[in-house]
Each structure stands twice: as structure tokens, then as C-alpha cells.
Amino acid sequence: MNQLFKNMHWTSSLRNSRATLFISSHKSLKFCNFSKDHKDQGSWELMEGLFHCSANLVPLTPLRFLERAARFCRERTSLVYGSLEYKWGETHQRCLKLASSLSQLGISRGDVVATLSPNVPAMYELHFAVPMAGAIICTLNSRLDASMVSVLLEHSQAKILFVDYQLLEVARSALDLLCKRTSSKLPILVLIADSDSDSTIDTSSISYEYEMLLANGEKGFEIVRPKSEMDPISINYTSGTTSRPKGVIFSHRGAYLNSLATVLLFRMDLFPVYLWTVPMFHCNGWCLPWGVAAQFGTNICLRKVKPKDIFDNVTNYKVTHLGGAPTVLNMIVNSASFDRKPIDHKVLAMTGGSPPPPQIIAKMEELGFTVSHLYGLTETYGPGTFCVWKPEWDLLAPQERSRLKARQGIPHVGLDEIDIKDPETMESVPNDGKTMGEVMFRGNTVMSGYLRDLKATKEVFKDGWFHSGDLGVKHQDGYIEIKDRLKDIIISGGENISSVEVETVLYNHPAVLEAAVVARPDNHWGQTPCAFVELKEGYDDMDSQEIINFCRDHLPHYMAPKTVIFQDIPKTSTGKIQKYVLREKAKALGSIS
Amino acid sequence: MNQLFKNMHWTSSLRNSRATLFISSHKSLKFCNFSKDHKDQGSWELMEGLFHCSANLVPLTPLRFLERAARFCRERTSLVYGSLEYKWGETHQRCLKLASSLSQLGISRGDVVATLSPNVPAMYELHFAVPMAGAIICTLNSRLDASMVSVLLEHSQAKILFVDYQLLEVARSALDLLCKRTSSKLPILVLIADSDSDSTIDTSSISYEYEMLLANGEKGFEIVRPKSEMDPISINYTSGTTSRPKGVIFSHRGAYLNSLATVLLFRMDLFPVYLWTVPMFHCNGWCLPWGVAAQFGTNICLRKVKPKDIFDNVTNYKVTHLGGAPTVLNMIVNSASFDRKPIDHKVLAMTGGSPPPPQIIAKMEELGFTVSHLYGLTETYGPGTFCVWKPEWDLLAPQERSRLKARQGIPHVGLDEIDIKDPETMESVPNDGKTMGEVMFRGNTVMSGYLRDLKATKEVFKDGWFHSGDLGVKHQDGYIEIKDRLKDIIISGGENISSVEVETVLYNHPAVLEAAVVARPDNHWGQTPCAFVELKEGYDDMDSQEIINFCRDHLPHYMAPKTVIFQDIPKTSTGKIQKYVLREKAKALGSIS
Structure with a gap:
């Protein structure tokens, strides 16, 4: 031419x-x-x-998802909880009435409504009803103690606290503490009861009961729609393991976009059946209270996450998707055989929250689950990346497949960019699978900021990128892999040791149920790896030297733990291992030499 | 409690x-x-x-989809056209270079770049490259004549026209016409050649050839990103059958949202294989040039849509999705048996553009396609609603299934609301499946307006809703069903007759290949239905009275056509029946009595 x-x-x-x-x-x-x-x-x-x-x-908002489900799938099951079952038409009506009641209680645009509850139906409804009243839902971690609850109620200025009957004592103590500290109006306490909770509850300081409050609302309530799609929809406090907790603000826009991105990342077709093994108080359940409504799915609520309940629900309701931290998967693969049921349909188990050991992925798949791996932080509305599985990888050996699947992968469609950068120079690391840098995000599904903490917000958005605090590498195919939390990395003789890599080797030992590796001070090396190991039943006579030797056989010498301590592994309510607790313990051991 | x-x-x-x-x-x-x-x-x-x-x-923009596919699926096939095959990395590089060349030609933010081409690879690349240069892509219908092309070039103020070698004469004549009318600079003509087009082309008035222009660009080009997500990304001229054509403006935001909504509506998993039977010049191919990139799919490009090519490509490349007007489906079901191939994997055929006769849906499914039905207009970025199939409907009789599937259904997840309203009072019609009203849309996937036609824009957005000009009903389950275009409805003795309903009955007659019903003036009744019928081979001796009698047997008497004319049915390039042509013809017949 x-x-x-x-x-x-x-x-x-x-x-x-x-x-x-x-x-x-x-x-x-x-x-x-x-x-x-x-x-x-x-x-x-x-x-x-x-x-x-x-x-x-x-304005983009996930509230439309519920209205759409109610209008076009009125008679489809929206939610199941034990013997309780709702249709989408009913869920919509209930949320409208609840929003109306909130409004009657004086709740209006921009107010904060807090919750302290496991995954019961009320938690699902509140994810719609609170923003439908124009307010902001603040879901507190149900494992927090009264002191922390009081701090977060004060910080969030919550006007109402919805509390599950099993957590009533915590809430009441929190209000007592709050009362002593402040002269401000205390939050109204609304009790979320349950079918078996009637008779034993001490009703003092409770203003309303959930069902009664709801019954009092009007189903013709006119939704207080966001004036701008940047209006806040929720506040999620990060677990605050080492520093004071931060209130991560989600917007209607971000929640809409992350709901759809998560649906796509979950490869969720229409009419999914979703088992609620991820707490809704955790990043608003990865935005799936909204996402499941967008796909006209069915929510299976669970008060407690136990292996038997998981298998029963998965088989009874033909669950298509569930999620959980690797520790939840670990609980499933180590469950008693009499708690299990054979799975004869496709169940996608999405895991995230910390890097899943490849062994756990492999064992889950042996049980009949398809495991997929996602990664994100509270600051990224939960899921931000996922390990997209390429069909050609099906041909690889199982071990290689699990290794690939343990990578954090690629950004979902709602994000603009992710990168791994040197946080000092802001230069991208090469795609060599080796050079570590900090994982950074950019896009509309990154939080609006930390509530009343401008300094921390500015810090974490330095240079126009969200700094995750996670350390990772980029592989040749562009997939990222997290090596460690910035604060979990062990620096020994000037070498970075990824605690995750040492843990992966530990999981290969037949006696190891769970493992966590942290830094122990060392006069010579600065730090050395210290492994905490929870043993499987029947391995009580295991000795630490055998574990150390096993690691030396499978790792460069300097990466093998110098200390192994057998004990139960402490975890947060979302199943994350509390490394800071272990780090304190390792520090208390003193320097090795 | x-x-x-x-x-x-x-x-x-x-x-x-x-x-x-x-x-x-x-x-x-x-x-x-x-x-x-x-x-x-x-x-x-x-x-x-x-x-x-x-x-x-x-800013939300579909341009990120290409960058993401190139970064994480560099080696996956992006596009196939005959023996030509590209990977996502190559497609990205080519688009960057093309954008760079456009920029070197002086194209900048807000400029319009027009195309006149069938679904060849250049059309796919231009959907990214033009907005990557900051410009607006204006894809002209490839069936337009020179006169209309010149009008649209003038109206859009296009700076460049990319033209397929087979349409070069039309383009050249259009420029000649334009030259006579205006003293403005004429658009630069860029030739899109093809593997067999070398020797015979008259190169006069051509400034560049596509591949050479592209080769001249720099792959390090820095994308001119939208300053606001409301920046225009494309202009689509509506076919303008009866009135002057209108330039429908799409924004980056709307294109992003409709791409994802269409992916969800198509139930498109990762790695789809999409056969390009819908012209990309038609609502930007229902936003799927962008959507397929978002899902890391493979685009199978086709210069011409012929049954043999469809079957060959579907089986060769394991096509997962294709789209087309009902006339395209009709062409498939009436194809010669030697053009067909058995289909042994799931192929979703999405149909839209006009209501599909249930018989065609049934026959497509007999051939092995799964048919799904969507509805929308150019003003709604293409797909706006879809007929969500409820699993329980699988148990219904085939005829009932096709009838349900022929409904236009429910809004996709990117829209805020659809409704059917009395355009005078703006009141919603009841969900009775009978009361007709005008279909109206509201949401972020409704166009930004008609280019340089404020009056028409205001008119169509009257009362804060987009007025579609389509007449429909709402069924009890909330699903909508289009009964007719506002201008196609036949009013006989004060009764509304839906031309679509009469056509549906006609398609049940074994001799009927295609049918279209319009109004014929009638001194007594005002109007009566006049049917134009294209007969299948072997039915040449069919007489009109038999068709009329058949309709009387299956319809209320007043709805049966009083006139039947056997002839080929005129269609637009997108397969829409040109009812205005038939209406003129019926009018020319004069009044019946």
C-alpha cells in the first residue's frame, strides 16, 4: 500500500x-x-x-438494585435464615418501613447509624434501610470489646446502635463508658432479637426492638436519595490492630461500582445463591449485600460460621458462591468428616483477607469447591484485585495450579490502576517476580477518606496513589503477588524475608494446622523468623527442631525460623491472624543471642 | 417482643x-x-x-478496558478476521500508534473523526484509538448514500473520514457534494484497505492509507484522557427514516456504564468469543467493542453477515455470543441446510432492534442457539432492557416460552428506571398487560443529547424522562412488552391495532418468510391493517385471501389485514424493516372504500 x-x-x-x-x-x-x-x-x-x-x-447508588429486584423479581427468594424466608418484594417493603422508622426517629441525611451484629437478616436489611433514610451505615466488628465499641460510637457520632441480642451486654457497657466520658446524647439502642431470644433478655436501656420499630414504619416512605453520588453510604472501621482505628468512608458511587465489579469478579451469573460466611461488618461484606440484589440472588444468612452449617447450607440451597479468609477455608478443609457432605454442583469459594496457602486451596478443591482468590483492603471497598484464572492453566500440575492461584492477580474492572512501587521514589518495580515494592491503588473504588482524620487520609493518598501498606512483586504476566504486610516483613542480616513464604512451607508439613511467622529480635541478625504453629490432633509429640529442619530443607537457610512455638493462633473476628499479638510475644522472648 | x-x-x-x-x-x-x-x-x-x-x-471511561487487557492478557487473542489474528498486546499497541497518528494530524480534544466501514478490524481499533486521541468517533451507517454521508459529515464537522475500500466511491462523491456546498476544509480521507484490495483502487483524493498511517504513529503515545467523564466519546446518527438524522452523543461515563451493563445483560463470563454480526456503526456495536475488552474476550470480525459464515465461525472459534436484529435471526433459520453446521456448545444469540416473532426464537433454539432478547434505542447506547429468563419458565411449553421471551423485559443494571407512561399526563400505566403507553427511560446510560439540536433534545427529555417513541404495555410481573412504534400503530375505528401482533400471527403461516404490517387509509375506518409479505420459496401460488383468512382465524376480526401485498420487505442496513417505505406504498394504494 x-x-x-x-x-x-x-x-x-x-x-x-x-x-x-x-x-x-x-x-x-x-x-x-x-x-x-x-x-x-x-x-x-x-x-x-x-x-x-x-x-x-x-447519582450512581446501589439502592436502585433493591428497587429493581423488588419490581421484577418480587416473588423470588431474597433471604433465608433458618426457617425464615423472605421474597424480594418483602425485603423491599421491610427496608422501606425500616427507613421510614429511622426517619421518624429523626435520622436524616448524613447521620450515622451503627450496628453490632453477626450476619442475621437485620444486618442485610440495614445495608439498604439506613442509606434509604439518607444516613450512613457504620457496621462495627462484632468481636470488639465494650471499650472499643464506646470509642467508635463516640468517633462516628452514631445516633442509633442496632445490636444483636447476644451482644447486648457489650453494647450496654459501651454506652455506660460513653456516658461517663461525654455529655452528648447517647445513641438510641435498638435490639435485634432472634427466634430463641425472647424470654431471657434484660430490656433495660433498650429503646426499641427491631421488628417492632420496623412494623411502625410506612411502606410508602419516600427514599431520601443521595444528592450527589459522592455522598457517604457507609463507614467501616479498620481493625486497628496497632494504631487507633480509622473510619473508612465509602460513597454511593464507589459502592455501586464496587458492587458490579465484585459481581463480575465473582463471575456471578443472574440468580446466585450466596452463603454469608464473610461478615457483613467487614467492608460491608465485600459490597455483596448490594451486589446480590443487583443479580436477583438469594442470601443465605448464618449467625455462626461452622463447617457443618456450611456443608448443610451449600447442599440444601445449592449455594453458588461463598467467601472467606483463608482461615475459614482452613476450617473447612480440617473439618470432621461427619460434618461434611458431598458437593455435586459448582460452588465458587472466594478467598481473601490474607494470602491463601496453596495447600489449603488444593484441599478445598479436593472437597469439591472451586477456589478463586481476591485481594483488597477496607480502603478499597474489599475486593480490588482477583487472580483471573486462564483456561490454559488447567493443564498444569495441581501444585503449580495452586501456586498460581495463590497470587493476588489483576485489578477488577472498577479500578483504574494498580501498581507496585518504591514508596520513596514512586517508581514502578520491574515485572521480575522478585523486586518488592508497595502495592498501590488508583480508582473510583478507593475510599473517600478516613473519617475526621485528614492527616491520615493525606498520608495514605500521598502522590495521588492509595498506599496499601502491603509489599508485593509483579510477575512477568503482570499479576501481582503479595509477599507481606509492610509491617510483617522480617529483615534479617539486611535481607527481606517474607513471612508469607515461610508460612507456605510450614503448611506443607503434615503436622501443621495453622502457622504464623513474625520477627524476633536478634542481636546479630537484627531479626530472625519466629514461627507460631498450631498442630493437628495426634501430633502432640512434635518437636520444634523437626519443624525447623523441615523449613531448612525447603527454604534458603536464612529464611528458616530459628524459633518455633506451639500454640493456638490468635485471630480477629474476620479470621485474620493477629500478628501484632504474636509479634509482641516474640519480642517478649528477647533477643536470641 | x-x-x-x-x-x-x-x-x-x-x-x-x-x-x-x-x-x-x-x-x-x-x-x-x-x-x-x-x-x-x-x-x-x-x-x-x-x-x-x-x-x-x-473519570469513568472504557479506554481503561483496553489498557487492562493489554497489561494482563497480552498474549490472548483479541481479534480474528479471516487469516488475520491479533493479541491484546498488539491491539493496544496498534491503537496507541493510531491515536498518535491522529494527534500528529492535528486531531485533539473534542474533534470528530468519522468512519464509513463494515465490521473490519480497523473499525474495532478506531473505537479505542479515536477517543485515545481525545476525539469523538462518529460511525456512519455503511449503507448510506453519498448525499446523506455529505450531510452528516457537514453536520458533525468531521475532520477525518476513515473509509473502507468498498465504500470509497460513496465517500468520494460525498466529499464532492460537500465541496460544492461549503468553503470549510474537507475531511481528510483515510482508506481502509483489505487483503484483496490493492491493485484496483483509484487513490485520488485519498490522503492516507490506514496501515501506513498507523505505522507512522508512536507506541509511546500518551493518551489524551477525558477531562471529565461527561466528555463525549462518540456520535451515532439515528437512521433518520422520516425526519432529519440526529446525532446521538454518548459520554465516556455512559459508555463505561453501558459496556458493563451489557456484559452483565449478555451474561458474558470472562474470555467470551464474540461474533460481530451487529454492525459496529450501530450504537457503537451495543458498546461491545469496549465490553469485550473488559472481559478479555476475542472479537471475530466479519465483513458481511451470511449464514454460512456465521455457522463456520461459530463452530471454528467456539463463539459464545452473537447479536442481531430479528431479521438476522430470520436469515439464519431460513438458511440453506448445506450452509449450516451442528452446534454442540452454548451460543447465546442476543436479538434486539425490533420485537422478535416468537416463531423465529423457537426455530433458532431448534438449531442449537440460546436466544435472549434485549431492547433499546440509539439514545440508550443500544441495550437498555433485557428479557431476564426465570429458571421456572423452563418448564413451560415451547410456544409459551417463546411468547415470554419475545417480551422486552426489565431495565439493565446501568439504568435508573424505565416506565410506561401516558405521554400527556406522565402517569404510569397499570401492570395489566393491556394498557398501552410510551416507553420512557431514565438513567446514566441515556444519551447526553442530540448534536446541535437543542430543540429536539429538550423535546425528547420533556418532563425529565427520555421519551422513546415506542408504545408498550407492562405485564403483571413488571416486564414490559413493546407493542409498536408510536408511528407504526394502526388506528382502526378508534381501536389501536399493534402491527407487531398482526405480524406475529402472519409468521405462524407456513408460507411467510417475512411480514410487515402498516396502516392503509380507509374512508370508513380511518385506517386498516395492510400486510406486506415475503413468501418462502415454493409458495408462489399463495393468494392474499388465504393469508387474510388465516389472520381472521387467529385474531379479532378488526385486527386482520384487509390488504395483503406480496413483495420483498425493504430493510435498513441494521436489518430493521423500513416501515415508512411500506407506509408510503400503502398510502399510494389509496383508501379502500
């Missing part, structure tokens, strides 16, 4: 034109103006005809 | 707080301010900590 090529011409005669438009809320039927860049009016007329009004520009 | 219920209290003491935030572009690393509503400062401090910068607020 060479003969067709002509000289370049007409390179700079074109006029430059642009339009800058703002998105805000447009509830009225009036046409609204758009902003015009006065510096650059060249061919502004090009854009004539553009108009934005309620017909074509509305 | 009655005893727990207390009196309502504390109803209005809560402070009202809100935040209004604007989304605009944030390329810099600086933190940007948010707008504050000064009328309402009650508990503004609640929001302290909120910050928006490039880490957490970026």
Missing part, C-alpha cells in the same frame, strides 16, 4: 475544543447548565445539544 | 448534615476541594476526612 501514503499535512490547523461537565444531583425536571471552559472557546458550538437532567444523569 | 417496644422519642433533635460533591477531572496529584452547601452547615464536620484526588476519583 506504499503508493497510497502521502506526506503528512494539516497538522495544526484544527481547532481545539473541549467541554468540562460536572456531575451533581439533578432531581428536578429542569435542564441544568454545564460548565464551560472560557479559556478555550474555539469550537464550543460543537457541543451544542448536550443537556443533562434527571433523564440522563442520576 | 411487644414488651420491648417503647414510645417514639428524640424525633427532631438530630442535626441535618450533607455534602455535595462534584466530580470533575483530577489528573494532578494535588488534593482538590469539595463543594460545601452553605445553607446547611449543621454537622459539616462529620465529613472531615473526605478527600478526592487522583487516587480515588477518576
Whole structure:
């Protein structure tokens, strides 16, 4: 085609034109103006005809998912909890009535409503009802003690606290503490009862009971819609293991986008059946209270996550998806055989929260689950990356498959970019699978900020990227792999040792049920790896030297633990191993030499 | 739980707080301010900590899909066209180079670049490369004549026209016409050649050839990203059958959202194989040039849509999805048996553009396709609703299944609302399956407006809803069903007759290949139905009275056609039946009595 090529011409005669438009809320039927860049009016007329009004520009919000499910799948099952079952029409009505009651209680735009509850139906409903009243849902971790609950209630300025009957004492003590500290109005306490909770409850300081409060609402309630899609929808406090807890703010826009991205990442077809093994108080259940509604699915609620209940529900309701930290998977693979049931349909188990040992993935798959791996932080609305499985990998050996699957993978479709960078120079690390850097995120599914902590917000958004605090590498195919939390890395004789890599080897030892590796001070090396190991039943006579030798056989010498301590592994309510507890313990052991 | 219920209290003491935030572009690393509503400062401090910068607020754009596919699926096949095959890494590089060349030609933010081409690889690449240069892609219908092309080039002020070698004469004539009318600079003509097009092409007035232009670009080109997500990404001219054509403007935001909504609506898992039977010039191929990239799929490009090619490609490449107007499906079901191949994997055929006769759906499924039905308009970025199939419907009789499947269904997840309303009163019609009203849309996947036609834009957005011009009913389950275009409805003796319903009966007659029903003037009744029928081979001796009698047997008497004319049915390039042509013909017949 060479003969067709002509000289370049007409390179700079074109006029430059642009339009800058703002998105805000447009509830009225009036046409609204758009902003015009006065510096650059060249061919502004090009854009004539553009108009934005309620017909074509509305704030993104996951609240629409519920309304859509109620309208078009009114008679499909929305939620199952023991013998209780709701349809989407009912769930919608209940949420409207609850929102109405909240409104009658004075809750309005921007107020915070807190919860302290396991995954009971009320938790699901509150994820819609609270924002439907214009308010912000703040789901507190159900394992917190009264002191921490009181701190978070004060920090969030929550006006109402919904509390499960089993956590009533914690809530009451928290209010007592709060009362002593502040003269502000205390949050209203609303009790979430359960079928077996009637008779024994001490009702003092309780203002309302959930079902009664709900019954009092009006089903014709007009939803308080977000004025802007950037309006906050929820606050999630990070576990705050080492520092003071931070209130991560999610927006309606981010929640909408992360719900859809998570649905796609879960490869969730229409009508999924989702088993609630991830706490809804954890990153709003990875945005899936909203996502399941978007796909007209069925939510199977669980008060407690036990292997028998998982197998029973998975087989009874033909569960299609469940999620959980690797420790939840570990609980499943180490369950008693009489608790198990054969699984004869596809169940996708999404794991995240910490890097899953490849062995656990392999064992889950032997039990009939398909494991997929995601990664994210509270600050990224939960899921941010996932390990996309390429069909050609099916042909690899099982061990190789599990190794690939343990990588954190690639950003979901709602994120703009992820990268691994040197946090000092902000330069990207090479795709060599070796050079470590900090995992950084950019995109609309990154939090709006930390509530009332501008300093921490600015710090974590330094240089226009969200700094995750996780250390990882980039592989040749672009997939990322987390090597450690920044604060969990062990530096021994100037070498970085990934605690995750040492743990992976430990899991290969037949006696090891769970393992966690932290740094122990060392006069010579600075730090050395110290392994905490929980043994399987029947291995009580295991000695630490055997474990150390096993690690030396499978790791470079300097990476093998110098100390092995047999004990139960402490965990957070979301199943994350509490490394800071172990680190304290290792520190208390003193320096080795 | 009655005893727990207390009196309502504390109803209005809560402070009202809100935040209004604007989304605009944030390329810099600086933190940007948010707008504050000064009328309402009650508990503004609640929001302290909120910050928006490039880490957490970026313009939504489908351009990221390509970058993500290139980064993480570099070696996966992006596109196949005959013997040509590209990987995602190559497609990305080619688009960057093409964008660079456009930029070198002087194309910048807000400029319009037009195309006149069938579904060849260049069309796919231009859907990314043009917006990557900051410009707006305007894909002209490849069946337009020179006169209309010249009108649209003038109206869009296109700076460049990419033209397929087979359409070169049309383009050249259009430029000649344009030259006579205007003193403005003519668009640069870029030739899209093909493997067999070398020798015969007259190169006069061609400035560049596509591959040479592309080769001249730099792969390190820095993408001109949208400053705001509301920046236009494309212009699609509606077919303009009866009125002057309108340039429908899509935004980056809408394109991003509709791409994901369409992926979900197509129930498209990762790695789909998409056969391009829907023209990319038609609503930007239902946003799937972008959507397929989002799911790391493979695009199978086709210059012409012929049954043999469809069957060959479907079986060769294990196509998972294809789309087309009902006439495309009709072509498949009426194909010669020697053109067919047995289909032994799941192929989802999405049909839209006009209501599919249930018989065609049934026959497609006999051939091994799974048919799903969507509905939308150019103004809704293509797909807007889809007929969600409920699993329990599998048990119904085939005829009943096809009837349900022929309904237009429910809004996809990117829309805010659809409704059927009386356009005068704006009241919703009841869910009775009978009362007709106009289908109206609201949401972020409704166009930004008609280019340089403020009047038409305002008209179609009257009362804050997009007025589709389609007439439909709402069924009891909330699903909508289109009965007719507003202008296609036949009013006979004061009764509305849906031309679609009469056509559905006609398709049940064994001799009927295709049918279209329009109004014929009638002195007594005002109008009566006039059927145009294309007969199948071997039915040449069919007489019109038999068709009329057949209709009378299956329809209320007044709905049966009074006139039947045997002839080929005229269609647009997208397979839509040109009813206005038939209406003119029926009018020319004169009044019946």
C-alpha cells in the first residue's frame, strides 16, 4: 500500500475544543447548565445539544438494585435464615418501613447509624434501610470489646446502635463508658432479637426492638436519595490492630461500582445463591449485600460460621458462591468428616483477607469447591484485585495450579490502576517476580477518606496513589503477588524475608494446622523468623527442631525460623491472624543471642 | 417482643448534615476541594476526612478496558478476521500508534473523526484509538448514500473520514457534494484497505492509507484522557427514516456504564468469543467493542453477515455470543441446510432492534442457539432492557416460552428506571398487560443529547424522562412488552391495532418468510391493517385471501389485514424493516372504500 501514503499535512490547523461537565444531583425536571471552559472557546458550538437532567444523569447508588429486584423479581427468594424466608418484594417493603422508622426517629441525611451484629437478616436489611433514610451505615466488628465499641460510637457520632441480642451486654457497657466520658446524647439502642431470644433478655436501656420499630414504619416512605453520588453510604472501621482505628468512608458511587465489579469478579451469573460466611461488618461484606440484589440472588444468612452449617447450607440451597479468609477455608478443609457432605454442583469459594496457602486451596478443591482468590483492603471497598484464572492453566500440575492461584492477580474492572512501587521514589518495580515494592491503588473504588482524620487520609493518598501498606512483586504476566504486610516483613542480616513464604512451607508439613511467622529480635541478625504453629490432633509429640529442619530443607537457610512455638493462633473476628499479638510475644522472648 | 417496644422519642433533635460533591477531572496529584452547601452547615464536620484526588476519583471511561487487557492478557487473542489474528498486546499497541497518528494530524480534544466501514478490524481499533486521541468517533451507517454521508459529515464537522475500500466511491462523491456546498476544509480521507484490495483502487483524493498511517504513529503515545467523564466519546446518527438524522452523543461515563451493563445483560463470563454480526456503526456495536475488552474476550470480525459464515465461525472459534436484529435471526433459520453446521456448545444469540416473532426464537433454539432478547434505542447506547429468563419458565411449553421471551423485559443494571407512561399526563400505566403507553427511560446510560439540536433534545427529555417513541404495555410481573412504534400503530375505528401482533400471527403461516404490517387509509375506518409479505420459496401460488383468512382465524376480526401485498420487505442496513417505505406504498394504494 506504499503508493497510497502521502506526506503528512494539516497538522495544526484544527481547532481545539473541549467541554468540562460536572456531575451533581439533578432531581428536578429542569435542564441544568454545564460548565464551560472560557479559556478555550474555539469550537464550543460543537457541543451544542448536550443537556443533562434527571433523564440522563442520576447519582450512581446501589439502592436502585433493591428497587429493581423488588419490581421484577418480587416473588423470588431474597433471604433465608433458618426457617425464615423472605421474597424480594418483602425485603423491599421491610427496608422501606425500616427507613421510614429511622426517619421518624429523626435520622436524616448524613447521620450515622451503627450496628453490632453477626450476619442475621437485620444486618442485610440495614445495608439498604439506613442509606434509604439518607444516613450512613457504620457496621462495627462484632468481636470488639465494650471499650472499643464506646470509642467508635463516640468517633462516628452514631445516633442509633442496632445490636444483636447476644451482644447486648457489650453494647450496654459501651454506652455506660460513653456516658461517663461525654455529655452528648447517647445513641438510641435498638435490639435485634432472634427466634430463641425472647424470654431471657434484660430490656433495660433498650429503646426499641427491631421488628417492632420496623412494623411502625410506612411502606410508602419516600427514599431520601443521595444528592450527589459522592455522598457517604457507609463507614467501616479498620481493625486497628496497632494504631487507633480509622473510619473508612465509602460513597454511593464507589459502592455501586464496587458492587458490579465484585459481581463480575465473582463471575456471578443472574440468580446466585450466596452463603454469608464473610461478615457483613467487614467492608460491608465485600459490597455483596448490594451486589446480590443487583443479580436477583438469594442470601443465605448464618449467625455462626461452622463447617457443618456450611456443608448443610451449600447442599440444601445449592449455594453458588461463598467467601472467606483463608482461615475459614482452613476450617473447612480440617473439618470432621461427619460434618461434611458431598458437593455435586459448582460452588465458587472466594478467598481473601490474607494470602491463601496453596495447600489449603488444593484441599478445598479436593472437597469439591472451586477456589478463586481476591485481594483488597477496607480502603478499597474489599475486593480490588482477583487472580483471573486462564483456561490454559488447567493443564498444569495441581501444585503449580495452586501456586498460581495463590497470587493476588489483576485489578477488577472498577479500578483504574494498580501498581507496585518504591514508596520513596514512586517508581514502578520491574515485572521480575522478585523486586518488592508497595502495592498501590488508583480508582473510583478507593475510599473517600478516613473519617475526621485528614492527616491520615493525606498520608495514605500521598502522590495521588492509595498506599496499601502491603509489599508485593509483579510477575512477568503482570499479576501481582503479595509477599507481606509492610509491617510483617522480617529483615534479617539486611535481607527481606517474607513471612508469607515461610508460612507456605510450614503448611506443607503434615503436622501443621495453622502457622504464623513474625520477627524476633536478634542481636546479630537484627531479626530472625519466629514461627507460631498450631498442630493437628495426634501430633502432640512434635518437636520444634523437626519443624525447623523441615523449613531448612525447603527454604534458603536464612529464611528458616530459628524459633518455633506451639500454640493456638490468635485471630480477629474476620479470621485474620493477629500478628501484632504474636509479634509482641516474640519480642517478649528477647533477643536470641 | 411487644414488651420491648417503647414510645417514639428524640424525633427532631438530630442535626441535618450533607455534602455535595462534584466530580470533575483530577489528573494532578494535588488534593482538590469539595463543594460545601452553605445553607446547611449543621454537622459539616462529620465529613472531615473526605478527600478526592487522583487516587480515588477518576473519570469513568472504557479506554481503561483496553489498557487492562493489554497489561494482563497480552498474549490472548483479541481479534480474528479471516487469516488475520491479533493479541491484546498488539491491539493496544496498534491503537496507541493510531491515536498518535491522529494527534500528529492535528486531531485533539473534542474533534470528530468519522468512519464509513463494515465490521473490519480497523473499525474495532478506531473505537479505542479515536477517543485515545481525545476525539469523538462518529460511525456512519455503511449503507448510506453519498448525499446523506455529505450531510452528516457537514453536520458533525468531521475532520477525518476513515473509509473502507468498498465504500470509497460513496465517500468520494460525498466529499464532492460537500465541496460544492461549503468553503470549510474537507475531511481528510483515510482508506481502509483489505487483503484483496490493492491493485484496483483509484487513490485520488485519498490522503492516507490506514496501515501506513498507523505505522507512522508512536507506541509511546500518551493518551489524551477525558477531562471529565461527561466528555463525549462518540456520535451515532439515528437512521433518520422520516425526519432529519440526529446525532446521538454518548459520554465516556455512559459508555463505561453501558459496556458493563451489557456484559452483565449478555451474561458474558470472562474470555467470551464474540461474533460481530451487529454492525459496529450501530450504537457503537451495543458498546461491545469496549465490553469485550473488559472481559478479555476475542472479537471475530466479519465483513458481511451470511449464514454460512456465521455457522463456520461459530463452530471454528467456539463463539459464545452473537447479536442481531430479528431479521438476522430470520436469515439464519431460513438458511440453506448445506450452509449450516451442528452446534454442540452454548451460543447465546442476543436479538434486539425490533420485537422478535416468537416463531423465529423457537426455530433458532431448534438449531442449537440460546436466544435472549434485549431492547433499546440509539439514545440508550443500544441495550437498555433485557428479557431476564426465570429458571421456572423452563418448564413451560415451547410456544409459551417463546411468547415470554419475545417480551422486552426489565431495565439493565446501568439504568435508573424505565416506565410506561401516558405521554400527556406522565402517569404510569397499570401492570395489566393491556394498557398501552410510551416507553420512557431514565438513567446514566441515556444519551447526553442530540448534536446541535437543542430543540429536539429538550423535546425528547420533556418532563425529565427520555421519551422513546415506542408504545408498550407492562405485564403483571413488571416486564414490559413493546407493542409498536408510536408511528407504526394502526388506528382502526378508534381501536389501536399493534402491527407487531398482526405480524406475529402472519409468521405462524407456513408460507411467510417475512411480514410487515402498516396502516392503509380507509374512508370508513380511518385506517386498516395492510400486510406486506415475503413468501418462502415454493409458495408462489399463495393468494392474499388465504393469508387474510388465516389472520381472521387467529385474531379479532378488526385486527386482520384487509390488504395483503406480496413483495420483498425493504430493510435498513441494521436489518430493521423500513416501515415508512411500506407506509408510503400503502398510502399510494389509496383508501379502500
